[in-house]
Amino acid sequence: MTNAKPRAIACWQIIGCFLIAPIFLMSCSAHRRAVSKAPGIRLISNNEASRNNDIIKKERKDAIAAFVPYTVASYIDRFKTIAIKEMNLYGIPASITLAQGLFESGFGNGDLAKIANNHFGIKCTSDWKGRSYYRDDDQVNDCFRVYDNPEDSYRDHSEFLKRKRYAPLFELDKNDYKGWAYGLKQAGYATNPKYPDLLIGIIEKYHLDQYDRPEGQIQKIKREDRVLAQINQNIGKAVKDSLIQSTPSAKLYTIKTGDTLYNVSRRFGLTVDELKALNNMSDNIIKVGQTLIIAK
Structure with missing residues (x-):
C-alpha cells in the first residue's frame, strides 16, 4: 500500500x-x-557558428x-x-x-x-545584446538568444x-x-x-x-494602461533606433558631458522643437553617449 x-x-x-x-x-x-532574421543580424558561416556554439557549451559544461x-x-x-x-x-x-x-x-x-x-525559441533581433546560439530553423544558422x-x-x-x-x-x-x-x-x-x-x-x-x-x-x-504605455514606449524606441540606423553618420551627433538639448540645437542651427521632432523625443532628457539626428 x-x-x-x-x-x-x-x-x-x-x-x-x-x-x-x-x-x-x-x-x-x-x-x-514568424520572426525571421531581423535587420542588423549578420549572416554567419558554419565555422563561426560551430566555434560560437562550442564556447557556449563549454561555459555550460557542468550544468549540461x-x-x-x-x-x-x-x-x-x-x-x-x-x-x-x-x-x-x-x-x-x-x-x-x-x-x-x-x-x-x-x-x-x-x-x-x-x-x-x-524555452520559447526566441531569436536574436538587432537590439539583442546578449550571447547567441546558432542552429538551422527558418534559415541556416539562425541566431537564438542565450539566457543565464x-x-x-x-x-x-x-x-x-x-x-x-x-x-x-x-x-x-x-x-x-x-x-x-x-x-x-x-x-x-x-x-x-x-x-x-x-x-x-x-x-x-x-x-x-x-x-x-x-x-x-x-x-x-490599470494593468492595460501600464502595459500598453510600455508597448508604446517600445514602439517609439524602435522607430528612433530605425531612424538612427538609416541616417548617415555625418548627420548624427553623440552627446558628451555638459551637453544640453538647447546648446546642441543651437550648435547645428535648429530649434529645440526641431531637434526633438527629428529624434521622435517627447521630453528634453538626454544622456551621455546618446546618439541624436541633427539634420534631415
Missing part, C-alpha cells in the same frame, strides 16, 4: 510523456516562428552534465510560479506561457532549453510579446487563454494553422488553466 501513490504518479508521468510526444514532434516539423530530464509534471511544477508572476505583471495567462514553454522546449528537454536556457537561466527566458518571453502587433491581446482578460491562443496566431506569432488548437489542447490536457486568475475591472484597466 505504501508504494501505490508513487507508482501511480510514475505511471501518470510516463503516460503523459507518450501522450504529449506527438505534439512536440509536430512542433519540430510544422511550427515556425548535471541536467536531469524533465517530465511534463516536473516541468509544470518547476515553472508554474514564474508563469503566474508574469501573468500578474502583464496579463498573459499563466496557462498560455506554460503551454508555449512546454510546446517550444519539448518540456524543457530540447537542445535550446538545455544549452541556451531558451530559464527564468530569464520566461521574463524575456513577456518582453517579446510587448510589441505593437500583440498589443490587442493585453486588452483580453488575463484568464482568457482561448482568446490569447487564437490571438497569437492572428498576430503572426506562428505560421502553423493548428497552433491555437495545439496550445489549447496542452492547456486542457494538463489543466494549466488552474493557474490562471481573474481580475477586477479596475485592476484590468
